[in-house]
Amino acid sequence: MKRDEFSGFFGVLVATVGSAVGLGNLWRFPYLVGQNGGAAFILIYLAFVLIVCMPIIVSEFIIGRRTNANTVKAFQILAPGTPWSIVGIVGVVAALAILAFYTVVGGWTFDYLVRSVMYVFSKPDLSSLEQQFTQMVTSPVRPILWTILFMGVNAFIVMCGIKKGIEKYSRIMMPVLFVMVVMLVIRSLTLEGAREGLEFLFRPDFSKINTKVVLAALGQAFFSLSLGMGCLITYGSYIPKQENLTKLAFSTGIADTLFAILAGIAIMPAVFAFGISPEEGPGLVFIVLPRIFAQIPLGNVFAVIFFAILLIAAITSVISLMEVVTAYISERFTIKRKITVAIVSVFVTVCASFSSLSQGVLQEVKVFGKTIFDFFDHLSANILLPLGGLSIVIFIGWYLKKEVVYDEYTNQGTLKGTLFNACYFIIRYIAPVAIAVVFLDLILR
């Protein structure tokens, strides 16, 4: 049977941008910008995306498209008889670890979307909103039910396959997402007092830059671009042979960054206009924004739009994570896609239930000193992703023959290979050093 693939440039783009744009852009990015000095952080982030991350996206695409295989098999094909396929296995584990907490937040988002549709956020009382949030996340049953529903939606899409599932739904969801983000941006910019938020975002204060800020920027770039765990290898394996990988990588990087900045513009002016600290963290989205929505004209409409944005962004990321695991299991054990997705979904839901319970009744259960939820978060973002990213650049830069890399980069010599040398240099020298530094800092902290 012919392996499924994306239909063309736009199809690949909506799927990869869908994977990249997620809670990382809408919640983590604005909050890190807040904590790390605003515009200066953004400038460093942009430099990392452009210089370090774009070539890594290309690398993952090359591994995937060259082999047309899942992330484990891809390494087995390119490096037979070596332990390199462990990188693929680690990627699959990382995907499961991310899913185990990300789907819980997906469930919260679902819950909040329904609440906003039902006009729950009409009382602008911060303490009651805080209570609502704490009550929801700590309750034993409710968030798990929402997580199950959330998983169901994702499972349905992944079951439908690449072209008729992931691509089809991304084609619908991503433009909707974009339009809704723009609406939110306009609403936020027209608030009185918006200017302070914009200054925070766009006027750099270079005295705020230190190593911690630099490292936070690189870590965020990795997470936001879905790098280092085989997600883009798996999607890469469905890219048609004639598509230009460099163009795809650059478009993905730029679109993801655009979404992050738009999210910043949508959220920060509102935060400043209402005199709230930009360092609020997870609560920013679930506690502070509902309070703002309660105070602005048409607030309820915008609350619905906002939580719909979060939900869509979370879905298009979760399906990419599920595809990493699904492609591997169904191809490795020759199990039908639908059955594989069902197995993966049940497994993820069980793990997610434990993360959810660790916010409440299982709060005291600690894994390496962290709650189950935080453990999955830390393990994936801080350990497995940088480790995977480092292995991938070493693989492309030092293990794989340069001719093979060039051949795939230029579509078997049919493209000019613009920027190949710069890209290759970064992959060989700059990216490994940069990642090693971040990684060491993250584990030593």
Ligand code: PHE
């Ligand atoms: N990039 C996604 C986000 O910004 C998270 C993600 C990481 C998705 C790794 C897939 C793989 O939310």
